[in-house]
């Protein structure tokens with residue numbers, strides 16, 4: 456979080472505001488944000504924004520050399536700002552020279568017409584900003600996962616089956632598939648009617664093809680929806696869960712397809728919301744310690760409800 460559709464929405468909003476504009480400077484207030492030392496921050500000031508695009512889950516600003524840049528010929532290659540918002544990082548569009556908020560403020564990018572604020576909720580400082588000189592340095596930041604939208608079913612199958620993982624893990628691993636996290640993996644697997652804990656190497660051909668089509672459709676639909684919203688105003692309410700979602704963030708609510716209560720599994724930093732009727736043939740996925748206790752009875756079935764009440768328990772996806 457934010458995932459592809461959220462990032463596409465930010466990019467849509469940013470293009471209309473800062474594309475072609477000169478970046479006057481960056482005020483970095485969090486010592487954890489900037490992860491590179493060369494090129495220095497000063498090297499980006501005064502450069503014009505030539506492009507804004509997505510690289511996996513990063514928002515990338517392409518900055519051209521400006522006539523006013525003192526660095527000379529060596530700086531005539533484009534310089535890229537690559538911003539990763541991680542879980543809790545957010546962007547805000549404010550008036551020119553707006554102050555960086557004391558609470559959660561990480562940095563401000565100053566443009567003639569406004570200020571792009573980067574904030575991060577909570578106490579963990581995970582959001583990162585890299586400054587890369589040239590396309591090669593930028594490409595090194597790509598974790599290498601497949602961009603599902605526009606990919607061929609064969610490439611998708613290859614990425615998915617290269618290692619054996621649960622579908623939930625494969626969909627949220629940026630080295631396997633690009634730009635997908637907790638929310639859209641839940642939505643994709645629900646629409647594809649597949650268990651989040653099904654192993655990728657046992658998927659049938661038909662399941663792989665269905666999953667590829669579903670993943671492309673879900674990501675495209677959501678990106679279009681959020682981009683359209685972004686055209687009406689800067690995306691200030693970027694949240695992992697939206698009321699239009701089928702299962703993600705809807706623990707306990709009825710599945711929109713079949714009416715069964717949506718279940719949730721929490722493990723490590725991750726969570727998984729799914730519909731037992733649509734996705735796991737009625738099985739309720741329990742955690743590993745519980746499975747040890749239940750042995751042969753695990754996973755419990757929806758129709759005999761032998762598991763303790765409250766389904767909010769952890770499960771190691773392996």
Ligand SMILES: [Zn+2]
Nearest residue numbers: 710713730733
């Ligand atoms: Zn259902």
